[in-house]
Every structure is written in C-alpha cells, then in structure tokens.
Amino acid sequence: MLTKMRHFVLQHNVVFLLLLLILCFGSTTGPLFLNxxxxxxxxxxxxxxxxxxLALTIVLVAGGIDLSVGSVLSMAAALTMGLQPxxxxxxxxVALLFGAAVGLINGLLVTKGRIVPFIATLGTMTVVRGAMLTYTRQQPIPGSDPAFTFWGAGSLGPVPVPILVVAxxxxxxxxxxxxTQFGRNLYAIGGNADAAFLAGIQIERNKVMAFVLSGLLAAVSGVLIASRLNASTVHIGLDSGLWAIAxxxxxxASLTGGKGSTLGAVLGVVTLGVLVNGMNLLGVHTYYQIGVRAVILIAVVAxxxxSAANLRKKLVMQSYGNRE
Amino acid sequence: MQASNAGHLPDAPLLEMRSISKSFPGVRALHQVSLELRAGEVRALVGENGAGKSTLIKILAGVYQPTEGQILLDGQPQLIRDPAHALRLGIVPVHQEVNLEPYLSIAENIFIGRQPRNRFGLIDFGQMNREAARWLADLGVATDPALPLGMCSIAERQMVAIARAVSLDARVVIFDEPTSSLTLRETERLFSVIRRLQAKKIAVLYISHRMEEIFQICDTLTVLRDGALVATQTLRTVTTDSVIRMMIGRDLQDLYQKQPTAVGPPVLEVKQLTVQGILKDISLTLHQGEILGVAGLVGAGRTELARAIFGDLPYQKGEIWVEGRRIRPTCPDDCIAAGIGLVPEDRKEQGLVLPMPVKNNISLAVLNKLSWLGVIRARRETELAQDSVRRLAIKTPSIRQQVQYLSGGNQQRVVIARWLATHPKVLLVDEPTRGIDVGAKSEIYALLNRLASQGVAILMISSELPEILAMSDRILVMYQGRIRAELPGPQATEETILRFATGQAV
Known part of the structure; x- marks a missing residue:
C-alpha cells in the first residue's frame, strides 16, 4: 500500500503543487477559502x-492532440439552447452527435488525410468557431425549458448534479x-505506433475512436454549461481548449503520447481550479492571473x-547494478 | 610492455588513462582501468554490454568526469571538462548520425560553427566547398560536398564525420560500433580510411562486437569485464576464442547448441513473391520444426521479405500459404490470426512499447483472446505475464516494470514472449541477437532451438554468419532482392555464403 502510494505520488508531482496551493490560500485567505x-x-x-x-487525456494518450474541443463545447452549448424549442x-x-461528428472528421483528417493532429484540429477549431458565430448570429441564446437547468445548476442533497454527471x-x-482493450490499444499506439501495428493493432480505427470520444466529451461539457447558465454565449469555450491541454x-499526460490517466486529468483540473479561485479571493487582477497560470503550467512541465529524467537515470543505474 | 610487441609504434603514449575509476550512486561502473594509446595505433576496446566501454568513452569525450584516476595527453595531465573541451584537445568521437545536420550540406556539416567568411563577414560557400572537397579527397571520398547530408548513405555520413574530425586536427578518434549498419564494401572503405588516419599518426580507439573486423583492422586490444581491465594485448598473440573467453570470463563451447530436430510437413509456403523494386520472385518453403536461415548483405531485401510475409509491405505478385490455406494479408493482424509472428529487427523502434510495463508488452498481440466484450481480464493477463517471465527467465523486478529499464537481452525475450503467447506456427525473427551481449545471445539461441523442437517453424534473418551457420537447418542467401542460393545448413561455409551474398557466384 505504501509503495503504491509512493509510486502514485512519484508519478503525479501535481499532488505536491495542489497541497502547496491549498496551504497557501488556506493560510492567506483563511475562512474565505476553506469554507x-x-x-x-x-x-x-x-x-x-x-x-x-478527459477528452484531451484520451487523445494525448493516443499520441495526438485536439485543439477543437473549446469550439465544439461552444457550438454544442449553442445547439442545446437553440434547438430547445x-x-x-x-x-x-443533436449537440452530442455534433461533437462526435467533429471528432470523426478530426480522426479521418489525421488518419486518412495524414494531417498532423495539431494542424487538423486547428482547422476544425476555426471552422466550428465560425459555424457557431454564424449559427448564433453572435447573440446569446436563452433557454426555454427551466427544468433542464437541473443538470447544470441543480443539486441532489448537498451534491451538485453536474459533479455527479462528471464523476x-x-x-x-x-x-x-x-x-479495456481499446484503452490499452491507445497507450500502445501513443507509446510506439510501429510496435503496436506489428502487434496487430488497427492504428487508424483506434485513433479515429479516440477523436470521436474527445469530441463527444467536449459536447457533454457544452451541454452541462448551457444547462448551468440556461443560455449559450459566444464567449464560452474561448480558452477552454488550451486550459484543458494544460x-x-x-x-x-505527455505531448509525445503513451502517458496520462483519468486521475491525473482530474488532479490537473482541480489544481488549476484551486489556483484561479484562490487568486480571485486574493483579488488578483484577471490579467495577472493569466500570467500566473501560464507560469504554473511551464513550471509543472519542467x-x-x-524528475522523469532523474527517475530514468536512477532506474538505469539500478538495472546496471543488478547485472553485476 | 605491449609497446615492445608492436615495435613500429613510438614509445611515449599520446594518450594515457591511469587507474580510472568511475562510480555512480550505488554502482561502480569502472574500477582502476588503465589504457594507453600511441600515435598511429588502432586499439580495439571490447567487452560485453555493461562492461564499462561506454563509460570509458564518455570519460574520454568529456561527458563524465572520472571519480579517480588521471588522463594524460602528451604526458601532461588533463582534466577534460566537457565535450567541447575534448574536441579542442583533439579527442573526437565519431558517432553515426548524431552531431550531424541532415538539412545542411556536407561542407556545412564539416565546417559547422567555423565556416570560412568572405570580407563582408558572410559565409564563403565557394571556399568552404573547396576545402571540404579537399578533406574528403584526403580520405579517398569523391562525394560532392554541396550535397545535403540527408541525401547521403549512412556510410557517407560517417565519412563526413571523419572528415570533420580530421579537419579539427584530431589526435584521437573514437569509433563506437562503426560498422553496425554498413555493407561489406562500405566497411572495407571505412577500414582504408582508418589506415589513412593511422598514417597521419592519429590514434584510433575502435569499439566493436565483430571479432573478424577487430582482427582485420586493429593492432592492440583492451578487454573490459564488469568495469575492470581484463587484458591489454597485441592482437597477434590472441585468437577469437581467447578474446571471447576473456570477455565473458568463462568457456563458451555451448554458445550455439543446435540440436537436430525432426523436420515436419511444410507450414509456410511463399510463391513468386514480388514487391516492385525490392523483392523479385521469392519462393520458399518452411517446414514444421525447421530453422531456415536467411543470409545476405544489408539492403538485399531480407527484412523486406519478412515484412511482406507479415502484411507490413504490400506485394504486387505472389502467394503466401500457411498450412495449405492461402492468406492475403493486408496488415499484420491478418498474419497473426493465421499463426505468424514477427520479432522485428529493431526491438526499441518496432518491437516494444518502451513506456509500457513488461506485462502489457507481453499481452499486446493476444488482447483479443484475453478480453471478453472488449474488457481485458486482468487476472488472465497477469498469469500470462508471470508465466512468460518464468518460462523465458526474463530478469525484471516485477511484471509492472516499464520495459525500457530492462537490459537488451531481456527486452528481446519480452518480444519473443509476446509472440509465444499467440502460439505461432511460424515465427519470423529478424536479427534476433543484435546488440545483445554474448552470454544473453546463447540463451536466445537455446530458446529458438527449443521452439523449433516444439514444432514452430522459424525463419531467421541474420547478418552474423556464425549464427546463421550454427543455427540453420537450411540457408537461403539473398542478393539484390532475389534468392541466390539455397544451401543445406551442415555443408555451408562462410565463404560460400559470402560468394552468393556479394553476387560473385550465381
């Protein structure tokens, strides 16, 4: 158990950062933060x-990247509100199908079109954003079904419903x-696509599936936000994609593929969330916040x-020692 | 003492390493190793993987600092601070591709960081190309220095690296496995260049696993084992057997232990397989329990043959039959279903998913069989991995260890374990012992023999002729995409194979 925990902490340095942040904000803002x-x-x-x-983790594990999630989120929110009547x-x-369809297009561009994921999803990101602005005529769309706000704003007992959905x-x-075999395939493809192919794994099919899931999850997020706001606005999802990657x-997760986990993704989001919240409580100006978040991202990756390089060195030394 | 043996060499060593030790936390990589290099000497440095060769080279090249000991250059003690300092002292390691820029020209690579300038301070390309051509001609190379390096073969890149070393006033040139991707002819040319370096009174440290080459090109020999110096001798006084004995510290008469196996009915039949520009009319039959060796030079089409059979390379013409059923593979998956497995040439690039654990690498090709409705049955997967680790004696602290931290021999066993899990009828193995130390090699051979005796048909591609000769029931020799000869294993010799492999005999 202890070794398991040690292993976990070693793999998720972010835990330290999170604890540090909570400690900082807890001591500086006191009851404001910890209530x-x-x-x-x-x-x-x-x-x-x-x-x-989660969407980004899936795609990153498979060795790809998906920049279009933010746009898909905003379009899904717009469709959820716009078609509600x-x-x-x-x-x-329709919103969920739309997300999956964008994912499918991303997947096909990457596999059949042989376009690198960064460029392919940069393209769909822009196209979907344009489609959203056209569809909404750059106006917010209000909701017409009050019962629907249950999913984004309601609570079951003390627990907010969106948290249950997300859990x-x-x-x-x-x-x-x-x-699952699918998940394992993604790690193998992201870790070494050639080896995965020679072991009989269908690279293209699995990659397409990863992008479809990514689009679908982005759409889920859009639906939840629409429900929470009981409206869609053109501003949502603008920088969500980049922050999800962060x-x-x-x-x-690693930009080179083969690494990442659900728990890690959640910890990453919690860390960024705590950071933003704490800075808000401390009255840090939004513009500075953007800078701080960027510094944190770069620091964590560095x-x-x-530490990965050190760990590797240590393990190489160990295996070297074992041979003697 | 070896100075008196190699009489033509001057007495004062050019470079001297005295009682060098290097420790990493918890590991002693080198212990009291001494080595001398004289001007114009070609010294072989041999030892198994992990014997300390790389550490020694890295100390010379300024990558590591020794924990103890002294390095003397021209009798003067020197602290080699970093790689740039090593270069300034004239100690130049020649790697195959690293340190070269594929998009720059040959001349630009030779003069990188010190390009000749014209009077406006801009690079004088004319002069640079002329000077580069002169350095290349000095080595007997006539390639146009204006060509981008990316268009050159590996052998030519090596020549560029050497030309750069010489133009930097190199005094000691270090070659680390320089011939591992060279053809025979390219190797010959490399050797003639090394002799030119020798004539220029440059000292050469030559690291290789290939005994024939060492005996061909080197004057003296240093053997390391487990980080310690085992022997320093002139090559005239030793034999291949004695060198191998020194390297591994024990006799190795059972390195190859071919047992005659009962050869069964045909399992794999390939008929007139043709891949445009690569393979021409390849026909072969592989029987149950047989090891069929495929020899040939690099570029003869051996790896491509395996890839075509395995559905990784589309073919235009021909048929592949497994146990009397024709298969038309479009991807490796089809072949795995038909009972074929492939242990690829480069286990790190094509064999293993390095960041995944041993367990996941072993189960990779049989996830279908281990899963129910797409969910992997964890217990069966763990059992498979534990069973494989036990049966193949894979040395790993745990089945959850990432496979990148295993030694080469153990990594190769993980790849083989993956294919054994598929219960293959046919196993294609491409360079099964490349980059594996001698002790681990014999265990891979024993494993292949055991598989053959259990009825697996094995197609073994190898560039190491002793391996082909000792292991094969029959030998196919390829030359320029064709099968030039089929030789019965026991009668074949290195000479006959080489005659066919180089196209001298038809």
Whole structure:
C-alpha cells in the first residue's frame, strides 16, 4: 500500500503543487477559502472543465492532440439552447452527435488525410468557431425549458448534479483507459505506433475512436454549461481548449503520447481550479492571473521533465547494478 | 610492455588513462582501468554490454568526469571538462548520425560553427566547398560536398564525420560500433580510411562486437569485464576464442547448441513473391520444426521479405500459404490470426512499447483472446505475464516494470514472449541477437532451438554468419532482392555464403 502510494505520488508531482496551493490560500485567505460554500464553488466550476481534460487525456494518450474541443463545447452549448424549442432532449442529442461528428472528421483528417493532429484540429477549431458565430448570429441564446437547468445548476442533497454527471464520466473514462482493450490499444499506439501495428493493432480505427470520444466529451461539457447558465454565449469555450491541454499535461499526460490517466486529468483540473479561485479571493487582477497560470503550467512541465529524467537515470543505474 | 610487441609504434603514449575509476550512486561502473594509446595505433576496446566501454568513452569525450584516476595527453595531465573541451584537445568521437545536420550540406556539416567568411563577414560557400572537397579527397571520398547530408548513405555520413574530425586536427578518434549498419564494401572503405588516419599518426580507439573486423583492422586490444581491465594485448598473440573467453570470463563451447530436430510437413509456403523494386520472385518453403536461415548483405531485401510475409509491405505478385490455406494479408493482424509472428529487427523502434510495463508488452498481440466484450481480464493477463517471465527467465523486478529499464537481452525475450503467447506456427525473427551481449545471445539461441523442437517453424534473418551457420537447418542467401542460393545448413561455409551474398557466384 505504501509503495503504491509512493509510486502514485512519484508519478503525479501535481499532488505536491495542489497541497502547496491549498496551504497557501488556506493560510492567506483563511475562512474565505476553506469554507463549504467556496469549496462548492470550486467543485461546480471544475466540473465543467473535467470533461475537456478527459477528452484531451484520451487523445494525448493516443499520441495526438485536439485543439477543437473549446469550439465544439461552444457550438454544442449553442445547439442545446437553440434547438430547445424543438424538444430538450432532441437538442441535447443533436449537440452530442455534433461533437462526435467533429471528432470523426478530426480522426479521418489525421488518419486518412495524414494531417498532423495539431494542424487538423486547428482547422476544425476555426471552422466550428465560425459555424457557431454564424449559427448564433453572435447573440446569446436563452433557454426555454427551466427544468433542464437541473443538470447544470441543480443539486441532489448537498451534491451538485453536474459533479455527479462528471464523476460518472470519470469512472467511465478510467475504466475505458485502464481495463479495456481499446484503452490499452491507445497507450500502445501513443507509446510506439510501429510496435503496436506489428502487434496487430488497427492504428487508424483506434485513433479515429479516440477523436470521436474527445469530441463527444467536449459536447457533454457544452451541454452541462448551457444547462448551468440556461443560455449559450459566444464567449464560452474561448480558452477552454488550451486550459484543458494544460490540465491534462499538469496531470501527467505527455505531448509525445503513451502517458496520462483519468486521475491525473482530474488532479490537473482541480489544481488549476484551486489556483484561479484562490487568486480571485486574493483579488488578483484577471490579467495577472493569466500570467500566473501560464507560469504554473511551464513550471509543472519542467519539473516533470526533470524528475522523469532523474527517475530514468536512477532506474538505469539500478538495472546496471543488478547485472553485476 | 605491449609497446615492445608492436615495435613500429613510438614509445611515449599520446594518450594515457591511469587507474580510472568511475562510480555512480550505488554502482561502480569502472574500477582502476588503465589504457594507453600511441600515435598511429588502432586499439580495439571490447567487452560485453555493461562492461564499462561506454563509460570509458564518455570519460574520454568529456561527458563524465572520472571519480579517480588521471588522463594524460602528451604526458601532461588533463582534466577534460566537457565535450567541447575534448574536441579542442583533439579527442573526437565519431558517432553515426548524431552531431550531424541532415538539412545542411556536407561542407556545412564539416565546417559547422567555423565556416570560412568572405570580407563582408558572410559565409564563403565557394571556399568552404573547396576545402571540404579537399578533406574528403584526403580520405579517398569523391562525394560532392554541396550535397545535403540527408541525401547521403549512412556510410557517407560517417565519412563526413571523419572528415570533420580530421579537419579539427584530431589526435584521437573514437569509433563506437562503426560498422553496425554498413555493407561489406562500405566497411572495407571505412577500414582504408582508418589506415589513412593511422598514417597521419592519429590514434584510433575502435569499439566493436565483430571479432573478424577487430582482427582485420586493429593492432592492440583492451578487454573490459564488469568495469575492470581484463587484458591489454597485441592482437597477434590472441585468437577469437581467447578474446571471447576473456570477455565473458568463462568457456563458451555451448554458445550455439543446435540440436537436430525432426523436420515436419511444410507450414509456410511463399510463391513468386514480388514487391516492385525490392523483392523479385521469392519462393520458399518452411517446414514444421525447421530453422531456415536467411543470409545476405544489408539492403538485399531480407527484412523486406519478412515484412511482406507479415502484411507490413504490400506485394504486387505472389502467394503466401500457411498450412495449405492461402492468406492475403493486408496488415499484420491478418498474419497473426493465421499463426505468424514477427520479432522485428529493431526491438526499441518496432518491437516494444518502451513506456509500457513488461506485462502489457507481453499481452499486446493476444488482447483479443484475453478480453471478453472488449474488457481485458486482468487476472488472465497477469498469469500470462508471470508465466512468460518464468518460462523465458526474463530478469525484471516485477511484471509492472516499464520495459525500457530492462537490459537488451531481456527486452528481446519480452518480444519473443509476446509472440509465444499467440502460439505461432511460424515465427519470423529478424536479427534476433543484435546488440545483445554474448552470454544473453546463447540463451536466445537455446530458446529458438527449443521452439523449433516444439514444432514452430522459424525463419531467421541474420547478418552474423556464425549464427546463421550454427543455427540453420537450411540457408537461403539473398542478393539484390532475389534468392541466390539455397544451401543445406551442415555443408555451408562462410565463404560460400559470402560468394552468393556479394553476387560473385550465381
């Protein structure tokens, strides 16, 4: 058990950062930070970011990247609100299908089109954003079904509903990545695509599936946000994509593929969420906050790279020693 | 003492390493190793993987600092601070591709960081190309120095690296496995260049696993084992057997232990397989329990043959039959289903998913069989991994250890374990012992023999002729994409194989 915990902490340096942040904010803002209401706020806020971080983790594990999630989120929110008069669940269905369809297009561009994921999803990101602005005529769309706000703003007892939904998503993605053949295939493809192919794994099919899941999760996030705001606005999702990438990487995923976990993604989102919340409480100006978040991202990745290099050196030495 | 043996060498050593020790936390990589290099001497440095060769080179090249000991250059003690300092002292390691820029020209690579300037302070390309051509001509190379390096073969890149070393006033040149990707002819050319370096009174440290080469090009020999110096001798006084004995510290008459196996019915039949520009009309039959060796030079199409059979290289013409059923593979998955496995040439690039644990690497090709409705049955996977680790004696602290931290021999066993889990009828193995130390090699041979005796048909591609000769029931020799000869294993010799492999005999 202890070794398991040590292993976990070694793999997730972000835990230290998180504890440090909580300690800092806890001691400087006191009761403002560590009270039930504020923790509720943090939880509710991050529950909308987690699906995106999960999406990015899946794609990063498979050795790709998906920049389009933010745009997909905003378009899904717009569709959820805009089509609500035709039926609440019809609208949600269309929004989710839309997300999956963008994911499918991303996947096909990457596999059949042989376009690197960065460029392919940069393209769809822009196209979807344009489509959203056209569809909404750059106006917010209000909701027409008050009952629908239950999913984003309601509570079951003390627990906000979106947290339950997101918890279910986390469990699902965790099981998918850890216990299924599909998840294993993604780690193999991201870790070494040639070796995976020669071991009989269908590279293209699995990659396409990863992008479809990513689009779908982004759409889920959009639906939840629409429900929370009971409206869609053109501003949501603007920088979500980049922050989801940051969260996934802070949580241990790697731009070179083959690494990442659900728990890591959640920890990454929580860390960023605590950071933003704490800075808000301390009255740090939004513009400075952007800089601080960027510094944290770079620092975490740097620490990760350094400690990975050290760990590797240590293990190489060990295996060398064993041979003697 | 060896100075008196090699009489033509001057007495004062150019470079001297005195009682060098290097410790890393918890590990003693080198212990009291001394080595001398004289001007114009070609010294072989041999030892198993992990014997300390790389550490020694890295100390010379300024990458590591020795924990104890002294390095003298021209009798003067020197602290080699870093790689740049080593270069300034004239100690130049020649790596194959690192340190070269593929998008720059040959001349730019030779003069990188010190390009000749014209009077406006801009690079004088004309002069640079002329000077580069002169350095190359000095080595007997006539390649146009204006060509981008990326268009050059590996052998030519090596020549560029050597030309750069010589133009930097190198006094000691270190070659680390320089011939591992060279053809025979390119190797010959490298040797003639080394002789030119020798004539320029440059000292050469030559690291190689290939005994024939060492005996061909080197004057003296230093053997390391477990970080300690075992022997310093002139090559005239030793034999291949005695060198190998010194390297591994024990006799190795059972390095190859081919047992005659009963050869069964044909399992794999390939008919007139043709891949445009690579393979021409390849036909072969592989029987149950047989080891069929495939010899040939680099570029003869051996690896491509394995890839075509394994569905990794589309072919235009021909048929592949497994146990009397024709297969039309479009991807490796089809072949795995038909009972074929491939242990690829480069286990790190094509064999293993390095960041994944041993367990996941072993189960990678049989996830279908281990899963139920797409969910991997964890217990069966763990059992498979534990069973494989036990049966193949894979040395790993745990089945959850990432495979990148295993030694080469153990990594190769993980790849083989993956294919054994598929219960293959046919196993294609491409350079099964490349980069593996001698002791681990014999265990890989024993494993292949055991598989053959259990009825697996094995197609073994290898560049090491002793390995092909000792292991094969039959030998196919390829030359320029064709099978030039089929030789019965017991009668074949290195000479006959080489005659066919170089196209001299038809």
């Amino acid at each position: 039930e209401q504020n923790i509720h706020n943090i939880a509710r806020q991050i529950s909308f970011d987690i699906p995106l971080a 035709l039926g609440t669940w019809f609208a949600v269905g 279910l998503l986390c469990v699902g993605v965790h099981l998918l990545l850890t216990y 969260a996934a990487i802070i949580g241990g 620490v990760d790279a350094l």
